Amino acid sequence: MTYIITGGSGFIGTHLGLALRRFGKEFLILDKSPSRAFSHLATKVDIQFAEQLTNVLSGQTIFHLAAEHRDDVMPTTRYQSVNVDGTRNLCHAASVQGVQSIVFTSTVAVYGAAKQDTNEFGAISPNTPYGHSKVAAEEILRAWANEQPAIRSLTIIRPTVIFGLGNRGNVYNLFRQIATGRFVMVGNGSNRKSLAYIDNFVAFLLYVTKIGPGVHIFNYVDTPSLQMRDLVSLSREILLGKSGVGPKLPIPFGMAIGRAADAWTAISGQNLPISASRVKKFITDSTFSTKVEKVSDFRAPVSLEDGIRATLEAEFLNPQQRPLFFTE
Numbered sequence: 001m002t003y004i005i006t007g008g009s010g011f012i013g014t015h016l017g018l019a020l021r022r023f024g025k026e027f028l029i030l031d032k033s034p035s036r037a038f039s040h041l042a043t044k045v046d047i048q049f050a051e052q053l054t055n056v057l058s059g060q061t062i063f064h065l066a067a068e069h070r071d072d073v074m075p076t077t078r079y080q081s082v083n084v085d086g087t088r089n090l091c092h093a094a095s096v097q098g099v100q101s102i103v104f105t106s107t108v109a110v111y112g113a114a115k116q117d118t119n120e121f122g123a124i125s126p127n128t129p130y131g132h133s134k135v136a137a138e139e140i141l142r143a144w145a146n147e148q149p150a151i152r153s154l155t156i157i158r159p160t161v162i163f164g165l166g167n168r169g170n171v172y173n174l175f176r177q178i179a180t181g182r183f184v185m186v187g188n189g190s191n192r193k194s195l196a197y198i199d200n201f202v203a204f205l206l207y208v209t210k211i212g213p214g215v216h217i218f219n220y221v222d223t224p225s226l227q228m229r230d231l232v233s234l235s236r237e238i239l240l241g242k243s244g245v246g247p248k249l250p251i252p253f254g255m256a257i258g259r260a261a262d263a264w265t266a267i268s269g270q271n272l273p274i275s276a277s278r279v280k281k282f283i284t285d286s287t288f289s290t291k292v293e294k295v296s297d298f299r300a301p302v303s304l305e306d307g308i309r310a311t312l313e314a315e316f317l318n319p320q321q322r323p324l325f326f327t328e
Contacts, residue, residue: 002059003027003209004099006047006090007066009035011167011325012105012201016063017041019202030056031066036323047086054093061101061209064090064141069107069130070327076129083133084140091144101153103208104141106134108158108194108219108288116192117289120158120217145215155208159220160288164198164307165314169327170281171195172315177273178235179316185245186254189229191285194221197307200300207298219290222304228282234305238312254279 003020005013008029014037020027028043029035030053035042043056047066068082087104094102108114109131111122126132138156145154163171177183200222208216226234232245249257258276265271292298302310314320 001026001061004030004057004059004062006030006045006062006064008038008063009033009042010065011164011327012162012198012205013063013065014038014166014323014325015164015198015202016065016205019199019206023206028059047089048081050089050092053089054096057090057093057097057099059099061103062090062094062099063205064102064104067105067137068133071128071130073130079129079133080136083130084136087137087140091140094144095147100148100151100213101209102141102144103155103205104138104157105205106138106156106158107131108160110135110138110158111288114288116285116287118219119289120219120291142215149213149215151213153211153213153216155211155216155218157204157208157218157220158288159196159201160194160286162196162198162201164311166322166324167198167327168324170278173273173278174231174282175235175239175312175315178232179239181240183232183236183246184254185229185232185248186279187228187251187283188248189232189245190227191283192225192227192287193231193285194225194287195304196220196222197300197302197304197311199302199307203301204292204298207296218292219288220292221288221290222300222307223290223293224304225287226304231308234308235312238309239316251283254283 005016005027007013008017009031017038029038029041030043030045032046045053045056047053068078110124110126111118112125112127114122124135126135141154145152201220204220229245236242258274258279261272261274262276
């Protein structure tokens with residue numbers, strides 16, 4: 001079986017390719033950007049162009065990862081043209097080429113400002129252009145699957161924040177601040193965060209390829225979700241050999257500093273590691289639940305704590321040159 005990975009040059013796609021290679025599986029990458037890990041297996045394709053995509057698509061199962069996903073994409077119409085129209089093009093190409101299985105990486109952003117521990121039955125209420133585009137893409141894919149429900153397989157996976165080697169998103173930025181020794185905790189850290197370690201998420205992507213026809217929807221979360229103070233304490237212990245969370249600021253002071261940093265950025269054009277939105281994200285609960293372990297025999301191969309340890313070891317304590325992926 002040959003697997004197709006759209007957006008396979010990115011963070012998730014690269015780790016997925018590494019896993020497929022370990023298992024001796026054949027795969028091809030379709031991406032508008034070159035693959036630094038698998039240049040010989042990558043074809044330059046922009047999913048915004050239907051004919052281009054149809055001409056090169058082949059294989060039995062598509063991992064659909066290609067998307068505009070950062071918070072700062074401009075113009076915001078790119079969410080529509082890539083995430084929505086691109087998915088429509090992919091479904092057309094899959095129909096033309098006889099591909100019957102798609103695994104789609106969506107996002108928990110489809111739930112919007114969801115209540116804590118929202119599961120797969122949570123209300124769909126996106127509150128960002130990105131979230132809206134992913135909802136629309138899911139609907140297009142459902143329509144494709146329902147054209148031949150006895151044959152076609154669609155798995156929609158809505159992951160929480162994914163971290164791991166090479167990722168340069170918000171989780172890495174937190175680890176980096178702690179590693180400098182200048183990190184200051186805002187609030188008491190009792191809020192909880194759902195995270196997903198990249199090796200576990202990739203393992204789940206491979207697992208769901210065994211699922212048969214129909215539409216299948218899963219959140220992906222590594223459990224249990226950690227309180228922020230536990231995440232900070234663990235990171236300080238590993239990186240600095242220190243216990244506890246270190247210095248703390250009351251939330252009003254932290255938000256004031258964040259707003260001051262925003263004002264400086266607006267005046268100087270210099271981006272600072274702190275902002276009001278980052279402080280707000282830090283102090284806010286953000287947890288999701290999943291039915292994965294209730295309805296399947298999948299078990300994450302790495303504990304969340306071990307995933308954190310492996311990331312900190314490889315990124316800060318014993319760093320090596322590797323491809324980097326800058327996300328939000």
